[in-house]
Amino acid sequence: MKIAILPGDGIGPEIVEQAVNVLNALGETFEMEMAPVGGAGYEASGHPLPDNTLKLAMEADAVLFGAVGDWKYDTLERPLRPEQAILGLRKNLNLFANLRPAILYPELAGASTLKPEIVSGLDILIVRELTGDIYFGKPRGVRECPDGPFKGEREGFDTMRYAETEIRRIAHVAFQAAQKRDKRLTSVDKANVLETFQFWKDIVTDVHKEYPDVQLEHMYVDNAAMQLVRAPKKFDVIVTGNMFGDILSDAAAMLTGSIGMLPSASLDAKNKGLYEPSHGSAPDIAGKGVANPLATILSAAMMLRYSFNLTEQANRIENAVKQVLANGLRTPDIYEAGTTKVGTAEMGRAVLAALS
Ligand code: IPM
Numbered sequence: 001m002k003i004a005i006l007p008g009d010g011i012g013p014e015i016v017e018q019a020v021n022v023l024n025a026l027g028e029t030f031e032m033e034m035a036p037v038g039g040a041g042y043e044a045s046g047h048p049l050p051d052n053t054l055k056l057a058m059e060a061d062a063v064l065f066g067a068v069g070d071w072k073y074d075t076l077e078r079p080l081r082p083e084q085a086i087l088g089l090r091k092n093l094n095l096f097a098n099l100r101p102a103i104l105y106p107e108l109a110g111a112s113t114l115k116p117e118i119v120s121g122l123d124i125l126i127v128r129e130l131t132g133d134i135y136f137g138k139p140r141g142v143r144e145c146p147d148g149p150f151k152g153e154r155e156g157f158d159t160m161r162y163a164e165t166e167i168r169r170i171a172h173v174a175f176q177a178a179q180k181r182d183k184r185l186t187s188v189d190k191a192n193v194l195e196t197f198q199f200w201k202d203i204v205t206d207v208h209k210e211y212p213d214v215q216l217e218h219m220y221v222d223n224a225a226m227q228l229v230r231a232p233k234k235f236d237v238i239v240t241g242n243m244f245g246d247i248l249s250d251a252a253a254m255l256t257g258s259i260g261m262l263p264s265a266s267l268d269a270k271n272k273g274l275y276e277p278s279h280g281s282a283p284d285i286a287g288k289g290v291a292n293p294l295a296t297i298l299s300a301a302m303m304l305r306y307s308f309n310l311t312e313q314a315n316r317i318e319n320a321v322k323q324v325l326a327n328g329l330r331t332p333d334i335y336e337a338g339t340t341k342v343g344t345a346e347m348g349r350a351v352l353a354a355l356s
């Protein structure tokens with residue numbers, strides 16, 4: 001079980017360190033190797049996804065990823081920006097299935113901006129397609145506008161597209177995930193306006209024939225955004241494209257009160273995966289020892305579950321996290337009066353203690 005450890009930028013190194021400690025405490029034998037990525041990759045070798053880092057990620061059985069990005073790289077040309085590292089890893093490793101659970105821990109119900117009765121007990125799973133759509137579609141760029149009222153002017157453009165295979169395979173992942181849960185799937189599209197998403201809807205409807213036990217519903221993305229804040233518990237599994245999934249998963253994450261709690265898995269067809277917290281690199285709090293390591297620790301649990309089939313060990317970690325929350329420990333992002341404020345390392349140590 002070889003794990004590539006890619007801490008990245010901002011709070012990445014601090015939170016990944018805690019997750020590595022947890023993995024090392026399980027009594028399993030993991031071979032771990034660390035490499036720079038994102039801004040750290042750029043500093044080390046002039047590219048956000050250095051060749052050796054990509055090679056390591058491709059050879060490993062799983063990747064534990066921290067976060068990338070810092071404002072100081074915003075002026076670099078696009079191919080050199082930290083975000084290109086995660087996009088490059090997704091594409092090169094064929095990690096087309098992004099699983100983003102949004103779970104509200106009962107202890108944190110007060111941290112949500114929504115009323116407790118709207119969110120308590122929330123447990124939804126967003127299945128986001130991750131290697132297609134407008135994110136990777138070509139052509140793209142800035143060109144001279146070829147026609148219409150703005151002909152001859154400069155215009156920025158991107159290409160939204162999905163091949164049938166891409167839709168089918170993510171639909172299968174989503175239906176199978178729904179089968180293991182409440183057997184309800186909402187496919188989110190914009191079929192009323194976009195050709196790409198009418199096609200998406202048709203293909204998902206066709207794949208549904210293989211999963212008669214799952215209840216399928218189609219929903220436009222604008223309505224889905226509204227329903228997520230109106231009645232989020234009505235959802236079980238949501239499947240959608242790369243762009244809509246990016247947006248809806250941030251909204252879903254925030255329903256839980258802290259994006260600092262949410263893990264994610266990005267899987268290929270053989271369940272090789274990259275595991276990362278759903279939050280970003282938070283450069284404003286980097287190095288201060290206050291970042292919440294729980295999303296990364298829970299990402300390590302997802303790794304054990306999906307890539308290594310170590311269900312029991314995954315449960316151990318998830319229970320340990322519940323335990324520290326029940327004990328009242330909180331990093332500043334989830335702190336409320338009456339609980340105990342702790343830093344990154346102390347939270348990590350508490351999870352280690354709760355494991356045994
Ligand atoms: C995410 C992030 C990335 C994305 C960025 C950092 C490229 O927002 O993982 O959701 O847009 O996919």
Ligand code: MG
Nearest residue numbers: 246247249250
């Ligand atoms: Mg995002």
